[in-house]
Amino acid sequence: MVIFGGIQFRDEKKGDLLDIIHCIRNNTKFMLVNTIIWHYKNGMSAQRYFANRHEEEIWLVKSDNYYFDLDSVRVPYSEEELQLALKDKRLNPENTKKGKNPTNVWEIARLNGNSKERVGHPTQKPLKIIDTFVKSLSYPGAIVLDFFAGSGTTGRVCAEEKRHCLLCDSSSTTLDYFEKHMANITDKNLAKYKRIDEVDNFFNIISKEENNQITPISYLTF
Numbered sequence: 001m002v003i004f005g006g007i008q009f010r011d012e013k014k015g016d017l018l019d020i021i022h023c024i025r026n027n028t029k030f031m032l033v034n035t036i037i038w039h040y041k042n043g044m045s046a047q048r049y050f051a052n053r054h055e056e057e058i059w060l061v062k063s064d065n066y067y068f069d070l071d072s073v074r075v076p077y078s079e080e081e082l083q084l085a086l087k088d089k090r091l092n093p094e095n096t097k098k099g100k101n102p103t104n105v106w107e108i109a110r111l112n113g114n115s116k117e118r119v120g121h122p123t124q125k126p127l128k129i130i131d132t133f134v135k136s137l138s139y140p141g142a143i144v145l146d147f148f149a150g151s152g153t154t155g156r157v158c159a160e161e162k163r164h165c166l167l168c169d170s171s172s173t174t175l176d177y178f179e180k181h182m183a184n185i186t187d188k189n190l191a192k193y194k195r196i197d198e199v200d201n202f203f204n205i206i207s208k209e210e211n212n213q214i215t216p217i218s219y220l221t222f
């Protein structure tokens with residue numbers, strides 16, 4: 001499970017990631033594997049405090065037997081770095097050749113108004129962040145749930161990466177953004193998807209889909 005958040009307790013009425021961590025620690029068996037720092041260089045300026053340049057996400061698991069595909073998200077070394085890393089006796093050369101661990105600090109620019117990925121949702125996340133989570137924490141054919149789907153960036157990534165996806169959001173206006181996301185997928189053959197409006201149908205289709213040629217995506221709003 002991944003939760004996006006931030007740490008801001010100036011406003012007592014609004015919760016933040018610290019509240020969520022406290023609640024999870026005291027009421028569930030979930031364990032924290034990583035806190036990921038999403039660092040961006042572009043952002044609002046500030047005069048009365050240090051301008052914010054990061055957000056946090058937490059990755060939690062229910063048991064030690066969790067899925068993690070590091071190889072799918074390794075970062076390639078430059079040729080110079082690779083030669084140095086291959087001489088480092090502490091590193092396994094086979095793994096080194098596959099690339100670097102991206103670490104828990106990800107430098108990814110926030111989407112600005114001109115960004116090609118932008119579909120208009122005010123808090124739309126960059127594809128790269130969602131893509132890194134989807135690839136490393138799920139496998140092709142897995143079911144990914146996003147309870148706070150917004151524009152449905154997770155749905156787009158899942159369609160491209162061949163994961164089934166259940167999206168939901170309390171606002172029905174988000175469906176328009178989702179349609180834009182799906183229209184922006186460049187290689188239509190890579191992402192054949194079918195929009196399913198009933199959860200029961202979604203699971204029926206997955207259980208019957210033998211060769212997984214089409215990725216079912218369900219987006220529910222309420």
Ligand SMILES: C[S@@+](CC[C@H](N)C(=O)[O-])C[C@H]1O[C@@H](n2cnc3c(N)ncnc32)[C@H](O)[C@@H]1O
Nearest residue numbers: 121123124125148149150151152153169170171
């Ligand atoms: C930060 S946005 C998600 C952005 C998304 N990751 C994207 O890339 O577009 C959070 C979404 O959660 C939805 N939301 C807020 N409270 C909710 C609730 N209680 N149940 C379901 N959705 C909710 C909002 O309508 C909003 O679209």
